[in-house]
Amino acid sequence: MTEVMSGIAPYIYVSTRMRVRKAKLIPREEYLRMLNMGLPEFTRLIEELEYKREIDELSASFKGVDLIENAMSWNLAKEYQRVIALAPGEMKGFTRDYLHKWDIQNILSILRGKELGFSDGKIRAVLVPAGALDAPTLDRLIAESSSERIVEQLPIKQMSAILSEGLSEALETHSFGKIENELYKYYYATLIKAARGGMKGGLPFLKYVMFEIDIKNITSVFRMRAQGGDNAAQQNIWIPGGSFKPEELERLSSVESTDEVVDSLKKKIKVTVLLDALESLREKKPIYSIESTLIATQLNQMDKVSKRNPFSISPLLVYLERKKYEVSNLRAIARGKEAGLDAEILEKYLVM
């Protein structure tokens, strides 16, 4: 009994901390206010928020919007590392696995940056060391002379194997899309394996991962349709493990009628919020608007699940995702304001 009781308390403690942190994230009204500010006013406001410490740390190396962007990435990475440190028991493993996607993003940014001939400093600026690869490891990889050496030196062996298999083709075609798809398939397969590993709390995690896969696949269907659905099979973008089979998704990406696509998708979906979101996609919308609708749906569903399972991995995942979108929203506002975009246009790209 003692073991059971001492086992629950850390979950309650961490879930509560995540809830409080989530409540402190920037609310919708604040974003709307930010959209109407000028760049200097926006910069001052950011400096007053929790990014102050990182802005002070990096102010010697960067200026202006670059400073804001880097400070946010740095803050996000540190925050994620703090969350991993806080997470108890099985939650720590699930969180680490979940944050593994940042490793994929970072390594691809390095490879793409090298391929396009960007300087080490510019590549470093877009990295978010929130996964298993920490900042010194990423620095070492950036300093490598060639893409082949980067892949060889990568400490995550499974990722290294996938990369070395497709690297020569990617370098020839100047496209890392295929490798990216393979890496994300490996990532989701790892998450499903971890969730089905029989550990406590695995079921809510599995449900969440499957939902995320569905959202990713549905987004890809609409993206392929917007592009004309020509290279879906070639790119093999569909992620297995969700509610849909890859063949089914491939067929849907080439169907002409949006109503037919929505009807077919709705047949397999049980989550109410996603059903509602799919219904709203019947009318013709630009792809960025479809993507924002689906992301908002995913976040809303995560919120719901976290309320239903208050002491599981869910509150933690909700916070991680919401924090990610806070940073991406602020970056979008900063870059948009720098480019002189209108508030109405910027608003469409924000996830609120």
Place this chain on the structure above:
Amino acid sequence: MAIESMTVEAATALASGYTAIGAGLAVGLAGVGTGIGEMGIGAAAVGATAEDRGMFGLALLFTVLPETVVIFGLVIALLLIFV
């Protein structure tokens, strides 16, 4: 010891013994129940306070709410012993 062979004094002593055990159980079990209740609230209260110091007062108030259960136990114990 058979009931028939008991003296009045022995029976009274036995009854007060049982009463004392009952009173002990009332306070003890209520204490255990309170502890279980406070475990969750306490963990959440510490978590909330760690993130926001301003929540300390409210968190403390919520943490001590299950203490009322011990008071109920104590009242039962006092009734058993003194009434």
